[in-house]
Amino acid sequence: MPKVAIIGLGLIGGSIGLALKRANLPDLEIFGHDVEFGVNGRARKLGAIDKEAKRPAQAAEGAALVIIATPILQVKATFEAIAPALAGGAVVTDTASTKADIMRWAGELLPDDVSFIGGHPIAGKETSGIDAADAALFEGQPWAIVPAISASEAAINTVENFVSLTGAVPTLIDAEEHDSYLAAVSHLPLMLSTALFSVASRSQAWPELAAVAGPGFRDITRLASSNPSMSHDISLTNRKNLVHWLDRYMEELHGLRDIIDSSETQEELIERFATVQTARDAFMVAPPPKPVPEQPTDPMSAGERMMSFMVGEYVVRRTKEVQELMEKRASGELDDLEKR
């Protein structure tokens, strides 16, 4: 019976468990562990895991796939804790919002006969914790996949297939690129949102401001409700890129401020707003061309998906081809095929 381990059962870990359960793979057994008291039991009752593990190593022991969904700074200690228990050939992945430090820790701490493929589901919501877990959280959202240099093709396929099962769109990317890009489109927005809520709510006029705050304000400050330790860990592990983008952003905003402040730049102002509106509307309708990840083109059965999930897609497809070949040989179709 193939074993999968989820270590860290918050919003992300819990949602992964629920999504895997929803995919209805035969014979899959999910072991889960969370450091917080009571969370293991809650995750089992919600149907996110099958078995509660007392320690990370107990969850990881003999697992074909280990998913680490702890806060970023806890991933290092988790690597140390599970390293002795990991089976040879096991595939390990994570869900942290930054990747460069994670890849370095994996290289230092995980055994050589284990494949590490970094992961980052680019999804979330205002609420956190196991009770906010949602099987549909990842549907249609990008999920960055960052293979270690030493990772095998089969291990990459395993993680890609696992990601596809959750409904997310696997996006292969390098760790440095990941952290630089995410600084712009995820970590910078987090800081902008936080700073906006901070400056508004610390104003003396806050009760009056709040009374006229509409849906625009509520939407744009949504990220200010993010888990503080996540924001802290992101700031710490992606400091260089984040500061770079904060500086670029402040330069941009200062330019806009100066155009607004001058009475001689009205045309430039409306042109700027119009350019941005057009670009964003285009982005919402169809994002600019991007590298498309390799995806299976024909649907697989549940059994094939389970097998593919464990051994890599190539082996499954080759097996299927061979089986079809054998069937055709048995039915006498083969001669014709070989003559073509």
Place this chain on the structure above:
Amino acid sequence: MPKVAIIGLGLIGGSIGLALKRANLPDLEIFGHDVEFGVNGRARKLGAIDKEAKRPAQAAEGAALVIIATPILQVKATFEAIAPALAGGAVVTDTASTKADIMRWAGELLPDDVSFIGGHPIAGKETSGIDAADAALFEGQPWAIVPAISASEAAINTVENFVSLTGAVPTLIDAEEHDSYLAAVSHLPLMLSTALFSVASRSQAWPELAAVAGPGFRDITRLASSNPSMSHDISLTNRKNLVHWLDRYMEELHGLRDIIDSSETQEELIERFATVQTARDAFMVAPPPKPVPEQPTDPMSAGERMMSFMVGEYVVRRTKEVQELMEKRASGELDDLEKR
């Protein structure tokens, strides 16, 4: 037959028409005018207005209530156009996102025997134009009401009742306060969102950034899709307050940047994120205490609402009380009541 005029039939004007129609007031006739070709007919077909007016003055002529929902900078010319046509005692309101300039123009251009009550529905969506109009757009959202000093109590009541009919929450406020508060919670967010989409989309790595942009990025850049001429008009008519808040914001963001950049301020960093998260969560559950607008406490019938809409609530309530008194007198209850 009481006449209402809506001048400007975009998202806001169209939604006001639909909301008034949905309220199902007896004998109400809505005249509408839009400067753009074809919009009048479209608004009538959608059921947002009853009659198409060829010019603003034609719509306003003899109307008990005139609602101006044009772009901000067009409001001045609209005042000039309708002034000669307005009936004595007419109530005029608007929907512009800034109020100080509007109040000044109204004082200069509207006749003395007309009451002007500025208005601002704090609602909206990404799309604009009559085809995006929605009867439910204002439901539960704040709607700022800014009476001119000369406005009568009855005129204020008319506008408050009109706003309540759309489902919005009327919020009485002074023009200077309005513009200062809205600069913080609406116009500043508009600029932050615009600057973020601008800096990301002008980056060389934009296709890669877009590929990993998740729901957080899409939400926080929603306001960058706002109508460019609206953003321009806001910047122009609320320049001083907006620049003030942009400067306060940049100071806040710079402080956050410096804490992130330093390796010695980790505790301060997590504390700051935690403080903001707690404050925003509290805001979402229950906004801080604010001045509560006077609201009718018992429901009125459609006929009472129509009457109240036109003559002011006090008169309707007093009429209702007198009628009840007469009924009680007729049924012999009155002596007991008077003895209490």
